[in-house]
Amino acid sequence: MGQSEVLNTRQRAGNLTRATVSSHLGFILLSTLALMLMFSLLRLALFIYNRELIGSTPASTFFEAFFNGMRFDIRAVVFALVPLVFALLSASAMRWRTLWRIWLTCFASLTLFLGVLELDFYREFHQRLNSLVFQYMSEDPKTVISMVWYGYPVVRYLLAWAFATWLLYLVFRGIDRATRPSATGAPIAAWYLRVPVLLLVVALCVLASRGTLRQGPPLRWGDAFTTDSMFANQLGLNGSLTLLKAFESRMDDDRDRIWKPTMPDDQARDTVRKMLVLPDEQLVDTDKAAVRRDYTPPASGTLPVKNVVVILMESFAGHYVGALGAKGDITPNFDKLSKEGLLFTRFFSNGTHTHQGMFATMACFPNLPGFEYLMQTPEGGHKFSGLPQLLSARQFNDVYVYNGDFAWDNQSGFFANQGMTTFIGRNDFVNPVFSDPTWGVSDQDMFARGNEELDKLAGEGKPFYALLQTLSNHVPYALPKDLPVQPVKGYGSLDDHLTAMRYSDWALGQFFEKAKKSPYYKDTIFVVVGDHGFGSPEQLTEMDLFRFNVPFLIIAPGVQEKFGATRDTVGTQIDIVPTIMGRLGGETRQQCWGRDLLNLPAGDQGFGVIKPSGNEPVVAILNGGRILIKPKEGDIRVYDYQVGANPQIKRVDDAPDRPELLHRLDSFIQTATKSLLDNTGGVVDSKPAKN
Structure with a gap:
């Protein structure tokens, strides 16, 4: 190995070990944008796949739906970014770029899989992913698998999902490289300087996940229903979140899904x-x-x-x-x-x-x-x-x-x-x-x-x-x-x-x-x-x-x-x-x-x-x-x-x-x-x- 190659290798190693607050924040920001873009593309795919439902609804209604969707999407993205945000507390944790790339790729791949699943789910039920998924899963597995296998192009979907997962990995690897600190960068900030930054980022995440500045509960199912088009309103939801909500309801021992009395x-x-x-x-x-x-x-x-x-x-x-x-x-x-x-x-x-x-x-x-x-x-x-x-x-x-x-x-x-x-x-x-x-x-x-x-x-x-x-x-x-x-x-x-x-x-x-x-x-x-x-x-x-x-x-x-x-x-x-x-x-x-x-x-x-x-x-x-x-x-x-x-x-x-x-x-x-x-x-x- 020549002297220049040795220097380049040492420089790359130094870059990996010299994680800084600014480089980590850059990694979080670009990853956020990548995930938001993915969710918007999934929503666009759902829109195109079910375009027969557009009818006479004006384009402005669907622009409103996509905007509402972004409010729900950022909530899902915050869930994925929680471990990266709290990594600001530890200099060593910020250097775990390989782990964070894998984590983000897995999260994106899972939500992508659900997005592909949702294309035909919505066409069949006119609903985003919900408790019907768990209901079918709890039935006879042989019958459910047979229904899916013979009813939908499973192999084609799986191949598309695998290819898209590979592309997502490349995206996060590119974000990693683009946000690595330079070899001459400043040393990492002391913990007492990182904590205020962490608190500020956490506050932004909480605000984003709430999706609203109003007092009371955060963003709710009804907040997507702002138009007279059911298709547009449903597009405004996030399928991964509706499925998660259905799972929480299914596991809820207090049976919160039962409507409470409103009168004597x-x-x-x-x-x-x-x-x-x-x-x-x-x-x-x-x-x-x-x-x-x-x-x-x-x-x-x-x-x-x-x-x-x-x-x-x-x-x-x-x-x-x-x-x-x-x-x-x-x-x-x-x-x-x-x-x-x-x-x-x-x-x-x-x-x-x-x-x-x-x-x-x-x-x-x-x-x-x-x-x-x-x-x-x-x-x-x-x-x-x-x-x-x-x-x-x-x-x-x-x-x-x-x-x-x-x-x-x-x-x-x-x-x-x-x-x-x-x-x-x-x-x-x-x-x-x-x-x-x-x-x-x-x-x-x-x-x-x-x-x-x-x-x-x-x-x-x-x-x-x-x-x-x-x-x-x-x-x-x-x-x-x-x-x-x-x-x-x-x-x-x-x-x-x-x-x-x-x-x-x-x-x-x-x-x-x-x-x-x-x-x-x-x-x-x-x-x-x-x-x-x-x-x-x-x-x-x-x-x-x-x-x-x-x-x-x-x-x-x-x-x-x-x-x-x-x-x-x-x-x-x-x-x-x-x-x-x-x-x-x-x-x-x-x-x-x-x-x-x-x-x-x-x-x-x-x-x-x-x-x-x-x-x-x-x-x-x-x-x-x-x-x-x-x-x-x-x-x-x-x-x-x-x-x-x-x-x-x-x-x-x-x-x-x-x-x-x-x-x-x-x-x-x-x-x-x-x-x-x-x-x-x-x-x-x-x-x-x-x-």
């Missing part, structure tokens, strides 16, 4: 009783139960039926149902069936996850903040006033037919506890037409087996009820190779989803063709309802109502003659059980959190309380054509809305009914939550029918 319990209970109890109902056990009541529907409203079949259609979004005004011929079979029954045109799911659709539809209990995965919590072991309890008390036989595994979402455990006895799942099908490695058999196989099971039950001579649940219209949309329908084209990223929906609709039509030939058909009330909708390029309010709007169709002998072909009464899935019981007739003691939609007082437009999945801190109440949206934090908004052929919204400022709607919403959530926690939400001494 008796005041909230009395309000809910006025909301739910119909003139034909009589409250019982008023000292113990919130809305337990006896109900004998008027004979004029009953139908000549003795059996019940509920068909829960996966992702059957009302926005794409022809009978509700959609174009494209996505659901020709449902559209044809709707002409034979009673179709509700303003009906909504209580949540945006199949899990919520199941317990709302069958157990008649609402989707509440903190209990979105009710079937998997200790409270899910309570007895609810749902169809299984009410009809088991009447000695009905039952069957639950499903494409997949009943272990998913604890379906068999929950419904067995409610009173169901017979379960037909993916392992019970013999020689199915099609079975995919993720979910199980196809919808046509499920419906074919459903026909068989219903014929078998009818042959036993006793009344029965059944739940048939579809699954093919779910990522990865694994369908038979030779499709019996034409693939849907012209809807961009939704083509595959809508093709699966058209296929499910075809399978539904096949089921009814066979059912109509069976003797039990004339004695049966059929209910067809979507478990939830899904997002579309157009969005109605920050609740994204298209994810909740689903069809609700009742097919039964004499239903059109008594009730007409359509109803625009607002309802949700918790109204299904009391509506069914009203058609069966006989005295029933129940504590459903919905109402018989076909026996409402004159002029009652109906109402519903809805909440998205993923522990997103927002709820809403719909009342007729109006919706009030209440986040846990942030502005409360009121809109006039319209779904169907001409969907639209109009924000209503200073709405005169705002206080009343808010009071009813708060009362409903508070009373239902208390009932759940106190385990007083079921039926005591359920009464059989008096015929």
